[in-house]
Amino acid sequence: MTGLIERGDHVVTLLPTYQQHYSIPESIGAKVSPCWLKEELGWQPDLDELRRLATPGTKVICINNPNNPTGALMDETMLKEIVDIARACGAYLLCDEAYRGLNHEGDPFSPAVADLYEKGISTGTMSKPFSLAGLRIGWVATPKEIIEMLAHMRDYHVISVGMIDDYLAAVALENKEKILARSLSICRENLAVLDAFVAHEPHIHYTKPKAGTVTLLHYDLPMTSNELCRRLQEDTGVMLLPGSCFDMEKCLRIGFANNREDLIRGLGIFSQWLAAL
Structure with missing residues (x-):
């Protein structure tokens, strides 16, 4: 973004999303127009609103598919x-595709924006579907002129990645079918656990995610999301992310692709804590 956007440019960002999609343009001095996903539309964008915001001369439209934090999927x-x-x-059109390859039903892979649009920019990572966040390695698929700009900027930022990190990433990519099958199996099995919890928990509801490893849980208690998460963590050791981190109240982000027994235990503790309020 720092190489693509200049002060005074106009950027449209679908929200909720990664903070970088709006904070980095704002820090550069760009005008950022938020376009909020609609839960009543299954956490999809309102296309009429997006058309209204994307005025002639808009520099970048930022999207995130599959979406973090909702787990929604744009087909x-x-x-x-x-x-x-x-x-x-x-x-x-910049699309953060960090969770690509983790669609819960049908083809695990959504189309990449770089394959759909001559000015599409797709970014991916080893962190999410490959569970290799420690490598800090990702990639960009985009038109040649953007690749050249990024290569020039890279000389001023990272120069190169660690040789061991690069080697391990290559090994993972060579075995991507097995790794992604494992990751997808964990997502599907653990989502069934989460879905059962939501179905039986009177204080919680959600829009079931269609991809990725995270989703939003809505609650009906008279407290802010920050207070709820703080009290829950202090009382029980269970940690959830407050929706306020995404400028959304009365909801919590949960990651459900961890150890299944830990998920079951954590949700059980959360349910007991809610019942005791």
Whole structure:
């Protein structure tokens, strides 16, 4: 983003999302227009609102698919609609695809924006679907002029990655079918555990995620998300992320792709804590 955006540029960002999608443009001096995903639409964007915000001259439209924190998934039809909007205003379309490969049903892989649009920018990582966050390695698929700009900027930032990290990432990619099958199995089995918890917990509801390892839980208690998470952690040791981190109240982000027994135990403790309030 620091190489693509300049002071005074206009950026449209779908929210909720990674903070970098709006904070970095704001820090550069760009005007950022938020376009909030709608839960009543299954955490999909309102395309009419996006068309209104993406005015001629918009520099970048930022999206995240599959979405963090909701676990929502935009299908190919939706992505092509967004591509048409980006093309109409001449914007680049930046898609953070960190959870690509973890669709819970059907084809595990969503279409990459870089394959759908001549000004599409797709970013991926070893961190999420491969469970190799410690390597700190990712990639970008984008037009040649953006690759050249990124290569130039890289000389000023990281120069190169560690040789061991690079080697381990290559080994993982060579075995991606086995690794991704394992990751997807964990997601599906653990989501069934979470779904059963939500179905039987009177204070919690959610829109079931379609991809990735995280989702939002809504609650009906008279306290802020920050207070709830703080008290829960202090009382029980169970930690959830407050929705306030995403500028959303009355909800919590939960990651459900950890050890299954830990998930079952943690949700049980959470349920007991809620019942005692």
